[in-house]
Amino acid sequence: MVESEMDRSAEWFQEEVMELLPDLLGAARSMGTTGADSEDAVAEAVALAWERLDDLREKVRFRGWIFRILRNCCLGRIRKARSRPETVSLDKEGNEGSFSLFERLHQPFLLWWSNPEMTFLDALLEDDIRQALESLPEEYRTVVLLADVHEFRYAEIAEALDIPIGTVRSRLARGRSRMQEALWRHAVDRGLRKPRSTSGNNPT
């Protein structure tokens, strides 16, 4: 790169990174790193991204691209910290992605002034939501985090995690389902809801 081009690239890179910093740190934490290790993973990913900037073909894909680098940095750190890496064998699990909080809560024939779904949402605590997300296996947690907290498009998640877009869809469905199940359990544990063995209404 000639000098002025290098300056422009550096300036653009700095702006992008500083804007994404809260998302990068949040993602590193959710990917299983903690404390100073999360910060070190972000710093490592940013330095690597700068070194490899020529590999980025389209600037609009920067977010997915740098999250992919970050994920690899986080996984590397987690592997070092553990004797064995987490196994990735969740995509073929069957009979999942079907828990629905709405079906547990919805009562179609209630009068207009009673809305158990919205009452449930109002009663949810930040801790309930955080614990529900943290209870997910890493493969699901990261996809839910990128989609629902950082508002990534499916294509960006696919790029960030280096998985097919169909896998993004299935992990997202299963992750959200598990998260809703965890929220339901929290609500039952806190006495906000009574356990119910069957789901509510079925779609027509």
Next chain:
Amino acid sequence: MTRNRRGREQIDCEEAVRRLAEYLDRELSQASRAEMEVHLQRCRDCFSRAEFERRLKARIRENLHTDQVPQAFHERMKTLVEGLGE
């Protein structure tokens, strides 16, 4: 999928529930989104479900998204990126 009197395709509740996540994630095609919106205007149960899922998703983001990073880390990263390309 059925057709209305004008021959336009209409989706049923089962299809609407199947498409709901992608609808809320804004991942549906324009045509598919339009079919979904027609169904939601006409079906109270599916509308309630969509509204619940939309609010739950918003609640998760509100609670878990933060724009704050520790000041010392912010400074460290600022120094790091400003030193790039030198």
